[in-house]
Amino acid sequence: MISADGGISTLRRVVEALGGRLEVIAHLPEGDIRICQSGNQNKRN
Numbered sequence: 001m002i003s004a005d006g007g008i009s010t011l012r013r014v015v016e017a018l019g020g021r022l023e024v025i026a027h028l029p030e031g032d033i034r035i036c037q038s039g040n041q042n043k044r045n
Contacts, residue, residue: 008022008024
């Protein structure tokens with residue numbers, strides 16, 4: 001079983017290998033939160 005962080009890291013590597021960039025955004029009623037690579041909240045709209 002792959003941990004959530006391991007799965008995201010793997011997905012990030014695949015996306016970057018294809019020339020892209022992975023972003024994780026949580027859409028909440030109060031606004032959006034972008035999750036940084038370090039796991040910290042980056043922005044709330």
